[in-house]
Amino acid sequence: MNEHAATMVEIFSSIQGEGLLVGLRQIFLRFHGCNLACSYCDTPAAINNELPEYCAIEKTPGRADFFTISNPVPLERILATIENWQKGWPGTHHSISLTGGEPLLHLETLKHWLPHLRQIVPVYLETNGTLYEPLRETINHIDFVGMDFKLPSSTGHSGLWEQHRIFLTVAAVKNVFVKIVVDDETQDWEIIKTCEIISSVGKNIPLILQPKTTVNEKIGINPIRAMEFQEIAGNFLIETRIIPQTHVFAGYL
Ligand code: SF4
Structure with a gap:
C-alpha cells in the first residue's frame, strides 16, 4: 500500500457554505473518520466506522458527475x-x-500532502478543533483555519474547552476563526465561556454563530435568541457574525 495514500469519502468542487470564506469556490477533499460523534453531524458517510471501499470524485468541477476510485487514494491521483481542474x-x-470527518486524524498523510497541495492554491482546514498536536505539526503548511468549539448543549460533548483553547493558541499564528453551532438549547454560559477562551487568545479572532440546520432545512433557533x-x-x-449554512439553502453540495 502507498504509505502516502488516504481513505477519502469524496473530492469535489463547490462553494464554501460556512464561516468567513462563505461563497468562495473551493476544492473539497473529504477525509474519512472522526474522533467525535456530534448529535447534529451532517456527514455520516465521513464518520461511519466502516472504511469506505471507494472515493467519489467529480469528473467536472461543480457538476456532480461523480465516478468512483478505490481507497486509499494516493497523492498523485x-x-x-486538482491540476487538471x-x-x-x-x-x-x-x-x-480539507474537511471530513476530522482531517487531522490523517497526520502522516497531511505532512506529506500539504507542501504539494499548497504549491497549487492556498489550503483551508475545517476542523473540530481538538487535535492540537497534529495541528502543531502541520500549521506551517496551512493558510486558513476554521475551527469549531463544540458546545455541550448542541453536540452532546462536554469537557472539550481546554482542548479548544490549546488548539486555538496553535492556530492563531494563521488566519483563524471559531464557529459554534447554536440552537434553542444553547445556554448563555456556553457563549460566555466560548468568548472568554477566544478573547484570552485574541479579541480580534472572529466568532461565527451558525444556527443549527435541522431536517427539512429549518433553522433550529429563534432569530432573536441568536x-x-x-x-x-x-x-x-471585536467581530461576531451570524451565518447559517448557506449551501444547504442555495442547493449546493
Ligand atoms: S466533529 Fe464534525 S464530522 Fe465529527 S462528528 Fe462532529 S460534526 Fe461530524
Missing part, C-alpha cells in the same frame, strides 16, 4: 485531479478545503 478552469478556485448571543459576544470580541 489528488494532484492530477486548475488548468481547465483557471482562477475558479480560491483554495483547497442576536442575544451576538450581543453577549460583543462584550468580549
Whole structure:
C-alpha cells in the first residue's frame, strides 16, 4: 500500500457554505473518520466506522458527475485531479478545503500532502478543533483555519474547552476563526465561556454563530435568541457574525 495514500469519502468542487470564506469556490477533499460523534453531524458517510471501499470524485468541477476510485487514494491521483481542474478552469478556485470527518486524524498523510497541495492554491482546514498536536505539526503548511468549539448543549460533548483553547493558541499564528453551532438549547454560559477562551487568545479572532440546520432545512433557533448571543459576544470580541449554512439553502453540495 502507498504509505502516502488516504481513505477519502469524496473530492469535489463547490462553494464554501460556512464561516468567513462563505461563497468562495473551493476544492473539497473529504477525509474519512472522526474522533467525535456530534448529535447534529451532517456527514455520516465521513464518520461511519466502516472504511469506505471507494472515493467519489467529480469528473467536472461543480457538476456532480461523480465516478468512483478505490481507497486509499494516493497523492498523485489528488494532484492530477486538482491540476487538471486548475488548468481547465483557471482562477475558479480560491483554495483547497480539507474537511471530513476530522482531517487531522490523517497526520502522516497531511505532512506529506500539504507542501504539494499548497504549491497549487492556498489550503483551508475545517476542523473540530481538538487535535492540537497534529495541528502543531502541520500549521506551517496551512493558510486558513476554521475551527469549531463544540458546545455541550448542541453536540452532546462536554469537557472539550481546554482542548479548544490549546488548539486555538496553535492556530492563531494563521488566519483563524471559531464557529459554534447554536440552537434553542444553547445556554448563555456556553457563549460566555466560548468568548472568554477566544478573547484570552485574541479579541480580534472572529466568532461565527451558525444556527443549527435541522431536517427539512429549518433553522433550529429563534432569530432573536441568536442576536442575544451576538450581543453577549460583543462584550468580549471585536467581530461576531451570524451565518447559517448557506449551501444547504442555495442547493449546493
Ligand atoms: S466533529 Fe464534525 S464530522 Fe465529527 S462528528 Fe462532529 S460534526 Fe461530524
